Amino acid sequence: MRDADTVAVVFGQDMPIFEASIPTRVFGPVHPEVPAHTVLAVAAEPGPLTTSAGIVVDPPHGLDALDAAGTVIVPGWRVPGGAPAPEALLAALVAARDGGAVVAGLCLGAFVLGAAGLLDGRRVTTHWRFAARLAADHPRATVDADVLYVDEGDIVTSAGSAAGIDACLHLLRRARGSAAANAVARSLVVAPHRTGGQAQYIERPVPPVTQGNPVAAAIVFALDRLGDADLDVDAMARHVHLSRRTFDRRFRAHTGSSPLQWLLTQRVLWAQRLLESPGLSVDALARRVGFADAVALRPHFRRILGVAPAAYRATFADTRSPDGAGRTPVG
Structure with missing residues (x-):
């Protein structure tokens, strides 16, 4: 039995x-x-x-x-x-x-x-x-x-x-x-409920940067300017003196991703890290990483990480007080 x-x-x-x-x-x-x-x-x-x-x-x-x-x-x-x-x-x-x-x-x-x-x-x-x-x-x-x-x-x-x-x-x-x-x-002292459908937090490393590679140069250029609202794929292509079509083809061959999706993912991953600390509102945080506002960030964050920004912050934010004392309930 x-x-x-x-x-x-x-x-x-x-x-x-x-x-x-x-x-x-x-x-x-x-x-x-x-x-x-x-x-x-x-x-x-x-x-x-x-x-x-x-x-x-x-x-x-x-x-x-x-x-x-x-x-x-x-x-x-x-x-x-x-x-x-x-x-x-x-x-x-x-x-x-x-x-x-x-x-x-x-x-x-x-x-x-x-x-x-x-x-x-x-x-x-x-x-x-x-x-x-x-x-x-x-x-x-x-x-x-x-x-x-x-x-x-x-x-x-x-x-x-x-x-x-x-x-x-x-x-x-x-x-x-x-x-x-x-x-x-x-x-x-763990999150009481993370839904099964929430995304695994998978490593998404930046492709290796090599000298003389225009895609690598564009990556360095973009990573230095992720928070600029006017940074887009056209700007990346112009920086390395390639047409949009040629740049797109070479970027896919080098990274396995379209330049647009790579750029969105990098911005989302930066937002993910910022959400783990208190301080910025989701709206201000979205602008910091290059999105117009939280509304623009939200669908990309959910698509890539499987959860809304607010839900991610609620689960993973560092909730320590300024003197370092934890506020997580333990009873």
Whole structure:
């Protein structure tokens, strides 16, 4: 008989300890007003196990503990291409799902669910660095690299590391309600609710700047003037003495992006950084980075980062007072 209040957390060799600790913390005795789940640490392989940080752990339960769990979580795994997940684990995950449990794969744990055949026909996610590999390994799954987590009912997957906290809080919200999830989030001093559809915060590096390359010269020119309202693609092309059409073609070949989209993205990323500090209003901030106002910034910010500027600030702004004391509630 499965117990909805029991969460089994699966540990494997070489898995990251941070990811492994997330569900044990979220579902454990975090807040005095939220009844804790029974959390079972389960060894998927013969122990003791060594994490990727070299820390030795010895989970007390075997795979038979999955038989009683209402939720089974694989909170990460070793990097794809290493030793495959044990067949006994894959069979136990299928049996858990078929028996009515919710099965979750956090970060690279999605690869274990994929190896068990649990991702076929599903929309799923994983860490953005490995999304293409997950899609190639499991072509019958729809891999969305632009979200924090995906809830498909009995299968839940999340993006990398901290997104596992969001996914576990989401599962806790399903089980205990919003008030309980918010209370636990406050105790952990994390955002109480980041929606699954919010974008992963993916690195978007500036292409390497090389001498004698007109596109590189235009990039340097633009980065020095991002806040100028009159900086546009025509101005970038004029600076390097190219026609708009030739400049556009060379820019795409060099960066993989149109110059307009590159320019908008750089301005949005600058706005993103400014939103993490208090002070400027969104309107003033938008003008600082080269947009006419907040109305002009908002659709580009949402398209690129998946969330509105105000919502981003509410989640990520540094809320310290001038003397450095934090104002985040902890109770």
